[in-house]
Amino acid sequence: MHGVPRRRRCRLGFQFVTAPTRAKLADGRELLFFSLPGHTPSPVADRRPLPPRQPCQSQLRFDRTTGQWVIIAALRQDRTYKPPPDQCPLCPGPTGMTSEVPAPDYDVVVFENRFPSLSGEGESALRVSEGFASAPGHGRCEVICFSSNHTGSFADLEPAHARLVVDAWRQRTADLMARPGIEQVFCFENRGEEIGVTLSHPHGQIYGYPYLTPRTSAMLGQADEHRKLNGSNLFADLLAWELADGSRVIARTDLFTAFVPFAARWPVEVHIYPNRFVHNVVELEPGELDDFAQVYLDVLRRFDRMYSAPLPYMSALHQFADTDAQREGYFHVELMSIRRSAVALKYLAASESAMDAFISDVTPEDVAQRLRELA
Amino acid sequence: MHGVPRRRRCRLGFQFVTAPTRAKLADGRELLFFSLPGHTPSPVADRRPLPPRQPCQSQLRFDRTTGQWVIIAALRQDRTYKPPPDQCPLCPGPTGMTSEVPAPDYDVVVFENRFPSLSGEGESALRVSEGFASAPGHGRCEVICFSSNHTGSFADLEPAHARLVVDAWRQRTADLMARPGIEQVFCFENRGEEIGVTLSHPHGQIYGYPYLTPRTSAMLGQADEHRKLNGSNLFADLLAWELADGSRVIARTDLFTAFVPFAARWPVEVHIYPNRFVHNVVELEPGELDDFAQVYLDVLRRFDRMYSAPLPYMSALHQFADTDAQREGYFHVELMSIRRSAVALKYLAASESAMDAFISDVTPEDVAQRLRELA
Numbered sequence: 001m002h003g004v005p006r007r008r009r010c011r012l013g014f015q016f017v018t019a020p021t022r023a024k025l026a027d028g029r030e031l032l033f034f035s036l037p038g039h040t041p042s043p044v045a046d047r048r049p050l051p052p053r054q055p056c057q058s059q060l061r062f063d064r065t066t067g068q069w070v071i072i073a074a075l076r077q078d079r080t081y082k083p084p085p086d087q088c089p090l091c092p093g094p095t096g097m098t099s100e101v102p103a104p105d106y107d108v109v110v111f112e113n114r115f116p117s118l119s120g121e122g123e124s125a126l127r128v129s130e131g132f133a134s135a136p137g138h139g140r141c142e143v144i145c146f147s148s149n150h151t152g153s154f155a156d157l158e159p160a161h162a163r164l165v166v167d168a169w170r171q172r173t174a175d176l177m178a179r180p181g182i183e184q185v186f187c188f189e190n191r192g193e194e195i196g197v198t199l200s201h202p203h204g205q206i207y208g209y210p211y212l213t214p215r216t217s218a219m220l221g222q223a224d225e226h227r228k229l230n231g232s233n234l235f236a237d238l239l240a241w242e243l244a245d246g247s248r249v250i251a252r253t254d255l256f257t258a259f260v261p262f263a264a265r266w267p268v269e270v271h272i273y274p275n276r277f278v279h280n281v282v283e284l285e286p287g288e289l290d291d292f293a294q295v296y297l298d299v300l301r302r303f304d305r306m307y308s309a310p311l312p313y314m315s316a317l318h319q320f321a322d323t324d325a326q327r328e329g330y331f332h333v334e335l336m337s338i339r340r341s342a343v344a345l346k347y348l349a350a351s352e353s354a355m356d357a358f359i360s361d362v363t364p365e366d367v368a369q370r371l372r373e374l375a
Numbered sequence: 376m377h378g379v380p381r382r383r384r385c386r387l388g389f390q391f392v393t394a395p396t397r398a399k400l401a402d403g404r405e406l407l408f409f410s411l412p413g414h415t416p417s418p419v420a421d422r423r424p425l426p427p428r429q430p431c432q433s434q435l436r437f438d439r440t441t442g443q444w445v446i447i448a449a450l451r452q453d454r455t456y457k458p459p460p461d462q463c464p465l466c467p468g469p470t471g472m473t474s475e476v477p478a479p480d481y482d483v484v485v486f487e488n489r490f491p492s493l494s495g496e497g498e499s500a501l502r503v504s505e506g507f508a509s510a511p512g513h514g515r516c517e518v519i520c521f522s523s524n525h526t527g528s529f530a531d532l533e534p535a536h537a538r539l540v541v542d543a544w545r546q547r548t549a550d551l552m553a554r555p556g557i558e559q560v561f562c563f564e565n566r567g568e569e570i571g572v573t574l575s576h577p578h579g580q581i582y583g584y585p586y587l588t589p590r591t592s593a594m595l596g597q598a599d600e601h602r603k604l605n606g607s608n609l610f611a612d613l614l615a616w617e618l619a620d621g622s623r624v625i626a627r628t629d630l631f632t633a634f635v636p637f638a639a640r641w642p643v644e645v646h647i648y649p650n651r652f653v654h655n656v657v658e659l660e661p662g663e664l665d666d667f668a669q670v671y672l673d674v675l676r677r678f679d680r681m682y683s684a685p686l687p688y689m690s691a692l693h694q695f696a697d698t699d700a701q702r703e704g705y706f707h708v709e710l711m712s713i714r715r716s717a718v719a720l721k722y723l724a725a726s727e728s729a730m731d732a733f734i735s736d737v738t739p740e741d742v743a744q745r746l747r748e749l750a
Contacts, residue, residue, distance in 0.1 A: 063638035064601070064609060066593045070638040071734040074741070117726075117734045131616060132637045188725035196722025205725075213730035218441050226439070234439060241506055262507045263438035263445040316729030334729055347571025348723055350563035350580075351492075354691030354709055355588035359446040359492045366449070 020110075020171060025100065026050040029112035034168040036107050036160060043103045047096040056120035058137030060210070062128050068214045069126070071137055073117040083199070090145050090201035101145065107161065108168045109145045110206070116141035122181035122210050138181050140208035144168060145201065153202050153310060154189065155300035163293040169317065170281045170289075172206050177280075177321060182208040184216060185280075185319055192312025194345060195338060204315070216318070216329075223328035235330030239273045248368040251298050251375075255291040258299050260368040265358040267340035268311065268367060270299050272333040280319035280331050298375075299335060305374040306339075313337040395485075395546060400475065401425040404487035409543040411482050411535060418478045422471040431495035433512030435585070437503050443589045444501070446512055448492040458574070465520050465576035476520065482536065483543045484520045485581070491516035497556035497585050513556055515583035519543060520576065528577050528685060529564065530675035537668040544692065545656045545664075547581050552657075552696060557583035559591060560655075560694055567687025569720060570713060579690070591693070591704070598703035610705030614648045623743040626673050626750075630666040633674050635743040640733040642715035643686065643742060645674050647708040655694035655706050674710060677749040681714075688712040 020032035026046040033041035058073035083089065092106055093099025101109050112119075122138025146154050146165055154162070169187045176185045189204035190197050212220070226234035242248060242259045250270065251258040258272045272295055274288055284292060303311040314336050320329025340346045340361055351357045395407035398418040402425040408416035433448035458464065467481055468474025476484050487494075497513025521529050521540055532540070544562045551560045564579035565572050587595070601609035617623055617634045625645065626633040633647045647670055649663055659667060678686040689711050695704025715721045715736055726732045 061638035063636070063640075064613060065597055065636075066590070067597050068731065068733075070640050071732065072638075072738055073734055074736060074738050132620070186726070186730060188729065190724040195724050196720065197724075207726065207732075209730075209732060213726075213732040215441070215729065215731040218731075222440055222442050238439060245507070261438070261440075263436035263447075265438075265445050314725040314728055316725050318729075336728065345571065348728075349565040349570050349572075350689040350691050351561070351582065351588075353689055353711065353723075354563065354590065354693075355561060355584075356443065356590040356593075357446065357582075357584060357588040358443075359448055361449060363447055363449050 020168075023102075025102075025111065027053045027114075029053065029114070031101070031109065031111040032168075032171075033103070033106055034108040034110070034164055034171070036164055039107055041103055041106055044094065044096045046102040048098075050114075056118075056136050056138055058117055058119070060126065060135040060137050062133035064133075066214075069135075069211050071117050073137060075115060085150060085200075088150055088199065088201050090143070090199060090203055091150050092148050100143070101148075106145070106148050108147070108164050110142050110168055110172060113141040113143050113205070118207065118210065121179065125183075126211050135210070137210075139210045140176055140179070140182065140206075142172065142206040143203055144172070144187075144206055145203045147202055150201050153191065153300075153304070154204075155297065155304050155310075156202075157297065159290075159293055159297065162297050163290060166281065166289050166293050166296075169206070170284070173280055173319060174282045176206070176208040177282075179208065181210050183212050184209045184321075186213070187281075187317040187319070189313075189315040191314070192310070194312035195314060197312075212325075216320075219318070220320075220326060220329055223330075227328055233277060233328055233330060235273065235328075235332065236277055239275070247365050250302070250368050250371045251295055253291045253295060255288045256295040258295050260364040260371070262364060264364040264367070265360060266336035266338065267346045267360065267362050268303065268306070268313070268335075268337035268371075269364075270335045270371065272296060272299060272335070274331060278331050279322050279326065279329055281317065283322075283331070296333065299371075302371045302374040303335070303337065306370070307342050311337050311339055395543075398477075400477070400486065402428045402489075404428065404489070406476070406484065406486040407543075407546075408478070408481055409483040409485070409539055409546070411539055414482055416478055416481055419469065419471040421477040423473075425489075431493075431511050431513055433492055433494070435501065435510045435512050437508035439508075441589075444510075444586050446492050448512060450490060460525060460575075463525055463574065463576050465518070465574060465578055466525050467523050475518070476523075481520070481523050483522070483539050485517050485543055485547060488516040488518050488580070493582065493585065496554065500558075501586050510585070512585075514585045515551055515554070515557065515581075517547065517581040518578055519547070519562075519581055520578045522577055525576050528566065528675075528679070529579075530672065530679050530685075531577075532672065534665075534668055534672065537672050538665060541656065541664050541668050541671075544581070545659070548655055548694060549657045551581070551583040552655075554583065556585050558587050559584045559696075561588070562656075562692040562694070564688075564690040566689075567685070569687035570689060572687075587700075591695075594693070595695075595701060595704055598705075602703055608652060608703055608705060610648065610703075610707065611652055614650070622740050625677070625743050625746045626670055628666045628670060630663045631670040633670050635739040635746070637739060639739040639742070640735060641711035641713065642721045642735065642737050643678065643681070643688070643710075643712035643746075644739075645710045645746065647671060647674060647710070649706060653706050654697050654701065654704055656692065658697075658706070671708065673750075674746075677746045678710070678712065680749040681745070682717050686712050686714055 023031040023043040027050040089100045094104040096102040118139025186207040223234040248260040320326040338346045396416045398406040401421040464475045469479040471477040493514025561582040598609040623635040695701040713721045
């Protein structure tokens with residue numbers, strides 16, 4: 001699969017108006033600044049006495065009962081856990097002594113995670129050996145700070161700033177997809193202490209997995225089957241059916257659509273699809289990028305109007321490579337929340353956690369109606 | 376698949392020494408008392424003015440992107456939520472006015488859930504129609520109270536009492552497996568507020584799903600593939616490998632083995648296997664039933680010694696029918712906890728929830744070592 005991403009990488013010169021400004025952290029990790037027009041980042045030296053980076057310490061283990069890889073990353077047990085606000089490692093650090101971002105300010109910044117679940121460059125394909133099968137936990141874990149404003153959130157961003165985050169996602173996706181051994185690039189955000197977020201500064205993460213994740217494999221399998229039976233793309237058909245039905249659509253532009261899916265698993269779940277088939281954010285055209293940022297902000301702002309406190313949520317960008325194996329993959333975002341009422345959360349207990357059998361306490365149509373009214 | 380469970384049902388007469396004592400709740404739901412030798416349950420009339428039971432109100436919806444059914448059960452949004460101890464609906468209610476168990480006392484009791492995710496009797500097989508595919512949420516949801524002691528726990532039970540719970544699981548498994556439209560019987564326990572348990576009285580649940588759950592389907596697919604490649608049973612081989620390796624085994628009798636699996640997903644995860652292949656608890660022989668109760672209690676007691684407070688956990692009995700489709704299914708229990716340290720929980724955030732890509736912060740060997748020392 002290397003040919004395709006490499007070609008894509010070559011196109012970056014004209015796809016991204018401004019290349020990121022690059023810097024290095026004290027232990028050698030990469031740091032990339034993405035800036036709004038007219039802003040020029042001015043990184044300072046990272047003068048923290050960080051211990052040298054360890055070679056990849058995590059391991060992939062193959063679970064033969066499910067056919068899925070599990071990442072064992074014991075070093076993460078010691079990661080930074082809910083630091084006080086004046087020690088936030090994601091706020092700008094003009095002295096180069098206090099932060100992961102040694103600079104007086106920034107718009108959007110991406111850097112390699114200091115406590116990565118996956119690191120280092122691996123083989124181009126994992127193989128499952130006999131018996132207990134394992135492999136080094138190669139791959140990439142990055143942090144993306146959406147804003148230097150510690151108390152802000154993605155939903156608070158100005159549209160141009162949200163669009164800059166989308167540009168950063170594109171640049172990172174193109175870069176990581178081109179690397180050997182990375183099979184899938186996953187841009188995501190976990191927001192809220194309720195889902196275990198240990199740093200409250202608005203940020204997301206970007207993973208380069210060395211294998212296709214189980215959910216992605218399942219989706220591609222379903223889409224291949226659908227193509228065989230119907231001669232059409234599964235996700236395009238789903239979008240068309242949702243539009244024809246209309247009862248779960250919550251927002252729509254000429255280029256993007258947001259809806260609660262028919263078989264939603266979560267008490268709040270919204271999917272955002274481009275109206276045109278593309279595999280990933282890199283393939284989006286400028287007008288689509290604008291609409292994507294606009295619809296994404298619209299959905300997040302509706303989320304935060306649902307209850308008196310900001311909604312905890314997870315946001316997952318489902319991206320695919322333009323390869324034979326992933327040909328049917330249709331880029332879309334899946335947003336979900338565990339909040340099922342003002343006072344109660346949805347927990348993934350034994351039915352969900354042990355059997356993958358999801359039980360939802362709300363009807364998707366009711367949730368869509370509620371979200372439509374929160375415009 | 377009806378033939379086999381029905382035959383099994385006919386064997387109950389000599390497999391269960393004492394049949395349960397049956398009663399009805401005010402709204403017609405079934406209630407079954409399982410008693411220790413010498414104890415005779417004395418249910419009283421349930422005099423609560425309960426509203427009549429509704430016909431099945433939940434719905435199954437097919438998620439075409441994953442190929443999985445999702446249960447939409449909106450009526451559960453109003454279920455009992457953390458009642459004060461003096462209003463516990465699982466404590467014995469000698470007046471017949473306060474509890475789901477109208478009786479002065481009980482050992483183990485099973486009743487139909489008042490707020491079921493699945494109810495009513497359905498067709499023998501679900502079919503996926505074109506477009507948005509759905510089906511009535513037929514099936515069965517039962518509550519099993521392990522003890523009348525409100526502040527107790529499964530780990531506190533005397534061995535004979537734990538064995539009585541196992542007998543109740545067997546009777547319910549045999550009964551539900553024989554019912555048309557039930558494809559899988561799942562006995563489980565969710566323990567701890569940390570995983571969303573809303574009633575603290577020690578209890579578990581029993582689900583009769585109208586479909587094979589996604590995890591079970593995946594396991595059977597893996598086991599069929601393993602049989603084709605190796606001519607042997609996947610689970611039997613895994614158990615043999617774990618025993619040969621030894622580094623993750625934590626407890627063992629002649630008839631049962633408990634170990635942390637090689638590719639554990641959870642910060643605490645233990646699997647309990649019978650040393651002999653059986654599909655489900657109904658097929659266990661008396662000596663195996665004793666050892667099962669003993670090893671299960673042993674594991675739970677080690678769990679509660681890990682930290683200063685009782686460990687939140689989920690316990691999942693993976694049971695299979697003796698049918699062609701489920702022939703390779705090897706009965707075992709999977710226990711897992713989200714507690715990853717004295718102060719921190721493991722949350723299923725975007726990697727796990729959106730991509731099914733699990734990341735564990737601990738090595739299975741370390742956890743096994745810790746659990747071995749807590750004997």
